[in-house]
Amino acid sequence: QVQLVESGGGLVEPGAPLRLSCEASGFTFSDYHMTWMRQAPGKGLEWLSYITARSSQTEYADSVQGRFTISRDDAKKSLYLQMNSLRVEDTAVYYCARDLMARGFDIWGRGTMVTVSS
Amino acid sequence: EIVLSQSPATLSLSPGETATLSCRASQSVGTFLTWYQKRPGQAPRLLIFGASNRATGVPARFSGSGSGTDFTLTISSLEPEDFALYYCQQRRNWPLTFGGGTNVEIK
Numbered sequence: 001q002v003q004l005v006e007s008g009g010g011l012v013e014p015g016a017p018l019r020l021s022c023e024a025s026g027f028t029f030s031d032y033h034m035t036w037m038r039q040a041p042g043k044g045l046e047w048l049s050y051i052t053a054r055s056s057q058t059e060y061a062d063s064v065q066g067r068f069t070i071s072r073d074d075a076k077k078s079l080y081l082q083m084n085s086l087r088v089e090d091t092a093v094y095y096c097a098r099d100l101m102a103r104g105f106d107i108w109g110r111g112t113m114v115t116v117s118s
Numbered sequence: 119e120i121v122l123s124q125s126p127a128t129l130s131l132s133p134g135e136t137a138t139l140s141c142r143a144s145q146s147v148g149t150f151l152t153w154y155q156k157r158p159g160q161a162p163r164l165l166i167f168g169a170s171n172r173a174t175g176v177p178a179r180f181s182g183s184g185s186g187t188d189f190t191l192t193i194s195s196l197e198p199e200d201f202a203l204y205y206c207q208q209r210r211n212w213p214l215t216f217g218g219g220t221n222v223e224i225k
Contacts (some may be wrong), residue, residue: 035214043216044216044217044219045154045156045162045205045207045216045219046216047207047214047215047216050214058201059212059213060213061213061214061216062119062213088138095161095162098160101209102167103167103173104154104164104167104173104207104209105154105162105163105164106173106174108161108162108163110160110161111161
């Protein structure tokens with residue numbers, strides 16, 4: 001069964017770091033580009049970051065550039081999002097997705113909640 | 119950054135009716151436009167890619183059209199499970215961007 005499962009969310013204080021993980025199963029993870037997105041409470045979807053297969057290229061939204069780092073470990077079939085200097089406005093459900101580029105994000109995880117609050 | 123504007127923000131319809139959702143881009147995205155459905159508590163679902171191509175398993179009542187800056191998602195004969203949020207997203211330029219969404223609600 002093709003699926004993605006996010007983990008690592010939780011409650012953190014402003015300025016703290018947090019690392020999210022996304023474990024893939026049911027497909028050859030190393031062959032695919034991957035993406036992180038989020039949805040803040042009451043808001044729409046926001047694209048955050050992208051990494052190619054083989055990790056040759058990464059891209060970031062301006063809102064997280066310099067604070068968040070995307071990475072992957074193909075041996076562990078896992079995608080990561082290292083989030084530093086977290087802000088209250090980073091509070092959201094974070095989703096990972098398989099990225100088929102022009103063919104869209106076809107597989108999504110169920111999301112992991114990150115709450116940044118003092 | 120390419121800004122996507124979706125209208126209307128809310129569409130109130132009855133089951134069996136047709137929903138017409140609009141997505142307008144601040145500059146041309148060609149046909150690099152994708153539509154997603156989002157139900158509360160669920161992960162988003164890919165509906166349409168390349169402006170008009172249905173994703174695997176998406177019912178034929180969902181159709182997309184448009185190119186350049188103006189796009190439409192049409193849902194014919196609404197089923198109960200179609201009442202949800204719908205987002206467009208562009209893949210023409212970095213950063214990737216989503217529209218603000220259209221909420222299709224039961225009238």
